[in-house]
Amino acid sequence: MTERTDLMPENMAAGRPESERLRSMSTIGDMARLYGLTLRALRFYEDRGLIAPLRHGTTRFYDATARSRVETILRGKHLGFTLAQIRAMLARNASGGSAALDIAPGEMEAQILRLERKRDDLDDAITELRRTHCDMQSHPAEAGVA
Amino acid sequence: MTERTDLMPENMAAGRPESERLRSMSTIGDMARLYGLTLRALRFYEDRGLIAPLRHGTTRFYDATARSRVETILRGKHLGFTLAQIRAMLARNASGGSAALDIAPGEMEAQILRLERKRDDLDDAITELRRTHCDMQSHPAEAGVA
């Protein structure tokens, strides 16, 4: 996040808020390092309408708003929502101003049930794998399952 | 699974083992109903080299071996393995004869760790969703998440 004089108009006085805004912007590389995302992922979110970075020529620049949107996207992903759902949640909230995930109560409960079912399936699988693993320890001859 | 006389050669005597084998075969529709799979899924497994049903013209027929292979595929999927992994396990076992999943011990442990990590991620997400859900119950005004 070095200072980008190329983004600043030539006719500037000292201490102007405009230069402050430009100075505080991140490149796509900065964003990738900051959030542990790939460039491709950031461009993909943009293509799906989740973020809209500023452009200087073809180069993308991300301001504080864009950054907080990315953070919100990551939270949505962590909660197991699809990008389409996250996009809808961000859009619904757009009226509110902040970049929060506007999750409807029904959506929330449905998601909890979905994730619980997935977790239970995983628990089953883990139990079965462990049982087979132990079987293999005690009878190393038979390495097959079912 | 009706009797398929079209599969039997004309020159047959009564009680011959060949007709028994043919009679015991399933169509792709039978298989789909039996295992709760779509026709597309069964054709896809074939395309990926996991099963090789017999053909009568263009129509597929599945014998007992093919059926047990499909059961093994479903077990592999339930344990969270990819089709490529399942294919390799089935191939390794091909020498053994039965259609079992030949899972290497290291593969097994790696899979257990992978699934445990996924389950822990799910647990985190569920906890967070439930907390947000409760927050929404107590302060209905703020419907946003972070």
Added chain:
DNA sequence: TTGCTCCTCACGTCACGTGAGGTGGC
């Protein structure tokens, strides 16, 4: 003739990965 089941392309989905080929400022 209608209805059912079967077939083969082949594009769409989801969330990106992975080059290919090119630009631009230090």
Added chain:
DNA sequence: TTGCTCCTCACGTCACGTGAGGTGGC
């Protein structure tokens, strides 16, 4: 000139879903 970062296609991956358009026996 080299090296770094940025860009836009565009095909590949995974496990299928979903028509489109056609065949074949009761």
